[in-house]
Amino acid sequence: xxxxxxxxxxxxxxxxxxxxxxxxxxxxxxxxxxxxxxxxxxxxxxxxxxxxxxxxxxxxxxxxxxxxxxxxxxxxxxxxxxxxxxxxxxxxxxxxxxxxxxxxxxxxxxxxxxxxxxxxxxxxxxxxxxxxxxxxxxxxxxxxxxxxxxxxxxxxxxxxxxxxxxxxxxxxxxxxxxxxxxxxxxxxxxxxxxxxxxxxxxxxxxxxxxxxxxxxxxxxxxxxxxxxxxxxxxxxxxxxxxxxxxxxxxxxxxxxxxxxxxxxxxxxxxxxxxxxxxxxxxxxxxxxxxxxxxxxxxxxxxxxxxxxxxxxxxxxxxxxxxxxxxxxxxxxxxxxxxxxxxxxxxxxxxxxxxxxxxxxxxxxxxxxxxxxxxxxxxxxxxxxxxxxxxxxxxxxxxxx
Ligand code: ADP
Ligand code: ASP
Ligand code: MG
Numbered sequence: 001x002x003x004x005x006x007x008x009x010x011x012x013x014x015x016x017x018x019x020x021x022x023x024x025x026x027x028x029x030x031x032x033x034x035x036x037x038x039x040x041x042x043x044x045x046x047x048x049x050x051x052x053x054x055x056x057x058x059x060x061x062x063x064x065x066x067x068x069x070x071x072x073x074x075x076x077x078x079x080x081x082x083x084x085x086x087x088x089x090x091x092x093x094x095x096x097x098x099x100x101x102x103x104x105x106x107x108x109x110x111x112x113x114x115x116x117x118x119x120x121x122x123x124x125x126x127x128x129x130x131x132x133x134x135x136x137x138x139x140x141x142x143x144x145x146x147x148x149x150x151x152x153x154x155x156x157x158x159x160x161x162x163x164x165x166x167x168x169x170x171x172x173x174x175x176x177x178x179x180x181x182x183x184x185x186x187x188x189x190x191x192x193x194x195x196x197x198x199x200x201x202x203x204x205x206x207x208x209x210x211x212x213x214x215x216x217x218x219x220x221x222x223x224x225x226x227x228x229x230x231x232x233x234x235x236x237x238x239x240x241x242x243x244x245x246x247x248x249x250x251x252x253x254x255x256x257x258x259x260x261x262x263x264x265x266x267x268x269x270x271x272x273x274x275x276x277x278x279x280x281x282x283x284x285x286x287x288x289x290x291x292x293x294x295x296x297x298x299x300x301x302x303x304x305x306x307x308x309x310x311x312x313x314x315x316x317x318x319x320x321x322x323x324x325x326x327x328x329x330x331x332x333x334x335x336x337x338x339x340x341x342x343x344x345x346x347x348x349x350x351x352x353x354x355x356x357x358x359x360x361x362x363x364x365x366x367x368x369x370x371x372x373x374x375x376x377x378x379x380x381x382x383x384x385x386x387x388x389x390x391x392x393x394x395x396x397x398x399x400x
Pocket of ligand 2: 135151
């Protein structure tokens with residue numbers, strides 16, 4: 001049997017916490033059970049390193065950012081291996097590079113392309129607990145890369161998939177996946193199970209309990225994924241195939257994405273090829289454009305609006321400067337995205353209208369709406385984000 005466990009930033013946030021994690025790992029380490037542990041940097045560490053880099057100016061060199069940020073996870077992996085050894089169990093820490101995590105060369109948000117299992121398997125055969133530094137990999141050319149914020153989740157799932165682990169446990173600071181962020185709504189309920197698709201949508205619209213790409217990969221590789229708390233023994237949430245879930249609620253969860261900014265292009269020339277030019281320019285810079293609206297044109301021009309991650313705003317400004325697609329471009333980072341997710345929406349009507357009515361009752365103006373089969377997203381002013389989440393959570397009776 002092989003277990004992969006991942007411990008997030010808060011779970012390894014102090015030396016005492018690392019010691020607690022070492023004890024927990026040893027509790028799970030029974031005879032005949034191989035263990036691979038993936039760790040994040042201590043909480044706050046990655047942000048601190050980013051602030052250090054920004055001291056010298058905005059948009060620091062991305063190759064160097066990866067060298068810098070990957071160091072946080074290496075610290076915790078080595079400390080955990082040291083703690084495990086002091087407690088009498090053989091262990092070895094490995095960087096992403098040493099663990100054979102091969103990625104493309106998209107620095108700061110690289111994609112895993114392949115995992116070379118040899119080194120990890122060799123260490124497991126020697127009876128060691130293998131502690132892998134999360135969030136990082138290496139390119140074919142030996143360049144160190146990182147996997148995007150929250151990327152240790154992805155390291156864990158990818159290793160679990162490649163090593164054909166029996167289970168991948170994501171240990172964090174909440175008991176599992178809730179109907180919404182329990183920090184915003186006290187009455188949020190823990191879900192016992194959630195489907196890959198719902199979790200994927202929730203993660204992509206801001207529920208940071210799991211990184212989006214890790215859920216994508218778990219679904220693809222059919223990884224048995226569980227999130228649970230490292231602070232207690234409560235049972236967590238199983239992320240699994242839709243057919244394994246008997247009861248399908250209409251709405252499973254609500255998420256708030258604060259990392260959003262809106263771009264509005266005024267008086268864009270209304271002719272074929274303009275939108276293509278704008279969005280291909282952004283795509284080349286790997287900027288994730290999300291919700292898009294275009295007004296009905298008149299006088300040969302039109303207005304075009306879209307959302308992007310707030311932390312890609314500077315890059316977006318720079319990219320659009322080069323093509324000058326509109327008479328005027330407005331940027332607004334004072335917005336958030338509120339989303340409702342549920343597989344039951346597919347077969348129920350009235351879910352969207354209820355959302356709009358709920359926000360109207362609170363006098364919250366909706367700036368952009370987008371929907372998919374199992375999701376409704378709405379852009380609202382930042383100051384209304386949490387109020388909107390609370391009102392919707394109540395309206396869909398998720399606290400019942
Ligand atoms: P880690 O450092 O362990 O990776 P994160 O901070 O990335 O942990 O993710 C856990 C946090 O995600 C929780 O503390 C919680 O505030 C937040 N969160 C947002 N939405 C949800 C949700 N639907 N269920 C559980 N937690 C959520
Ligand atoms: N330390 C990285 C981050 O803060 C990766 C992770 O924690 O998963 O984004
Ligand atoms: Mg995380």
